[in-house]
Amino acid sequence: MTFREPYLFDEAVSGQVDLFARETFFVSYFEERIGGDIVLGKWFSEYLSGSVSLLRERLTISNDLASKLFLGGGGTTNVPVSDLPPLIQQQIGTTTTDAIILAIARDTRDLYLDPSNGARYGFTLEFAGGPLGGTNDFYKATGDSVWYFPVVWDTVFSPRARLGVAHAYESGSRLPVGDRFFVGGIQTVRGFTFGRAGPTASDFSPLGGASSSSSISTISSPLRPTSR
């Protein structure tokens, strides 16, 4: 659920509040996140924008799949905690994240939905815990660049490069598994199921990476002439 005010206090600053509850299933375990954030965004020029977000969320990692509405009915049984990957065993339970997220982007794409020219460069830095509170203390940095080059006959060549690093900076603290990088799947590296182009457990449950690197190159072309 999102509330957004594009011109907060009559300034060129946008304000946004998000409230969310989501569940992600990772084969033998699942993660639930309930929380909210406040986002202040600003356009510095025609192409350059930035935002500051404050995030507070409660995370639960559980193996209790049988109690889940969609999975429990399908005869899914719980994997015993002792059979879960060690990384997940350590994270079973509930934690909280209080974080500040800084994002900056330069966007010169000609269209938002189906661009054929331009580029978008984005950089995001998340800092969680420490003086902000919460039980999870980590930082996370991600960069994402995508370019669009028109070739011939409405065909567009689009390379994209992404890099991410995350680290729990307090000894004894943790980087929540859902904040790790899941490479593999239609949003990252196609040809792999979700997260499987990265660390996996022996049962192939994706565990996520502490860092990630990927490049995808795409050539797209209309399958019928566009009406003009």
Added chain:
Amino acid sequence: MKGVAFFDYGKGFDDGESLSLNLRPATGFELRWISPFGPLRLAYGFNLHPRTGERPGQFEFSVGTLF
């Protein structure tokens, strides 16, 4: 409706593993349609160097998310 050919190259690195350019390659094709329900994608990718237990290819779809 658009037809797409792709070459993807990426990896998630475990704790203590250093970032490198030794990534996992895949190639394939995709159909995209900006439908009334949002962008629709159907993709088939070939895992070019499958490891033991990995399938040689993977079919995937997504609705509502951008490319």
